Amino acid sequence: MNEKLRAAVIGVGVMGQHHVRAYREMPDVELVGFADADEANRTAIEQRHHVRGYADYHQLLDEQRPDIVTVAVPTVFHREVAEEALSRSIHVLIEKPIAELEADAQALIALAKERHCVLAVGHIERHNPAIKLLKTLLDAGRLGPVYEMHAERMGPFPARIRDVGVIYDLATHDIDILCYLAGSKVAHVYAETQQNIHSTREDMLSGLMRFENGITGVLQINWLTPAKVRRLTVRGGGGMVVVDYITQDLTFYENGQALDNFQSLQIIRGISEGRVIREKVEKREPLRAELDNFVQAVREQRPPLVTGEDSLQALRIAAALIQAGQEHRMIEV
Numbered sequence: 637m638n639e640k641l642r643a644a645v646i647g648v649g650v651m652g653q654h655h656v657r658a659y660r661e662m663p664d665v666e667l668v669g670f671a672d673a674d675e676a677n678r679t680a681i682e683q684r685h686h687v688r689g690y691a692d693y694h695q696l697l698d699e700q701r702p703d704i705v706t707v708a709v710p711t712v713f714h715r716e717v718a719e720e721a722l723s724r725s726i727h728v729l730i731e732k733p734i735a736e737l738e739a740d741a742q743a744l745i746a747l748a749k750e751r752h753c754v755l756a757v758g759h760i761e762r763h764n765p766a767i768k769l770l771k772t773l774l775d776a777g778r779l780g781p782v783y784e785m786h787a788e789r790m791g792p793f794p795a796r797i798r799d800v801g802v803i804y805d806l807a808t809h810d811i812d813i814l815c816y817l818a819g820s821k822v823a824h825v826y827a828e829t830q831q832n833i834h835s836t837r838e839d840m841l842s843g844l845m846r847f848e849n850g851i852t853g854v855l856q857i858n859w860l861t862p863a864k865v866r867r868l869t870v871r872g873g874g875g876m877v878v879v880d881y882i883t884q885d886l887t888f889y890e891n892g893q894a895l896d897n898f899q900s901l902q903i904i905r906g907i908s909e910g911r912v913i914r915e916k917v918e919k920r921e922p923l924r925a926e927l928d929n930f931v932q933a934v935r936e937q938r939p940p941l942v943t944g945e946d947s948l949q950a951l952r953i954a955a956a957l958i959q960a961g962q963e964h965r966m967i968e969v
């Protein structure tokens with residue numbers, strides 16, 4: 637496939653408009669159109685990007701016959717829109733989370749397989765260069781045995797989000813990242829949740845994830861904080877790494893007494909302050925990296941970095957956290 641891939645975007649609200657912009661910047665992609673049910677959104681994007689907008693996404697798919705489509709409508713509509721694209725054998729990138737219900741996610745994964753289509757999901761933090769570097773450091777054993785990962789994702793409540801709570805909307809980012817970095821299945825979860833501002837769903841999560849390999853994942857996620865925080869702290873025998881997702885900075889606090897090659901936490905002889913290293917991160921827009929990875933997966937007919945199965949796993953854990961919060965008990969995953 638040497639010619640340009642024909643791309644379309646369905647849903648050009650807060651997130652979808654960035655997909656429009658990013659596709660337009662890609663030399664090997666031609667943005668052939670977009671769809672949005674809202675006339676004001678349509679007009680704004682048409683004027684800014686000089687691309688034809690459709691009110692009806694069926695018409696967009698029928699007339700423009702794209703090769704690839706981003707689905708960025710609200711989460712509750714992901715399945716119906718993605719099914720229309722996949723049933724026409726169009727490769728799909730769905731914004732995260734893949735769906736609200738596991739059954740919907742499973743149906744989409746099965747349809748993509750049947751149609752031999754790439755199904756990528758927009759867990760965008762996987763494409764954050766600071767996370768890519770952290771994964772390299774972990775794989776190289778620089779942190780020694782990891783015992784805890786602590787994700788903080790907080791900010792003011794975005795009033796437009798009415799279809800899902802903070803666990804599906806925000807925590808799915810961190811659940812996916814923790815699973816990816818831990819390299820292990822989650823055994824069980826516990827959570828306390830609160831509903832303060834959102835009319836129907838939880839807007840605060842204090843969660844715990846216990847991985848089968850012994851790592852503890854801590855999730856502090858809410859829509860109640862006046863400042864935007866997007867931070868991950870990973871602690872191991874070799875020290876502590878703090879990633880700021882927004883600035884894409886990675887700081888490594890070394891354990892001054894760590895051995896070069898320890899096998900388990902038992903042989904840590906002591907903890908002391910070591911060097912503090914601000915690692916060099918090659919900064920890059922995560923969305924552009926995500927779309928490049930999607931396009932490459934389509935061209936090379938291989939799985940994308942974040943698959944439908946990955947997102948389904950995040951969804952299952954998210955559902956378990958919601959249940960744990962409602963029932964105040966540990967839930968097996």
Ligand SMILES: NC(=O)c1ccc[n+]([C@@H]2O[C@H](COP(=O)([O-])OP(=O)(O)OC[C@H]3O[C@@H](n4cnc5c(N)ncnc54)[C@H](O)[C@@H]3O)[C@@H](O)[C@H]2O)c1
Pocket residue numbers: 646647648649650651652671672673674677691693708709710711713731732733758759760796805
């Ligand atoms: N990856 C990220 O960091 C990130 C960030 C924000 C949102 N998202 C995800 O993106 C999705 C959209 O969220 P958003 O914040 O952009 O929402 P939004 O409400 O700002 O935008 C959704 C758009 O979809 C349009 N729409 C709804 N139904 C439609 C239909 N049937 N046909 C055509 N258009 C339709 C709406 O008119 C609206 O413009 C959600 O799944 C959300 O979880 C991901």
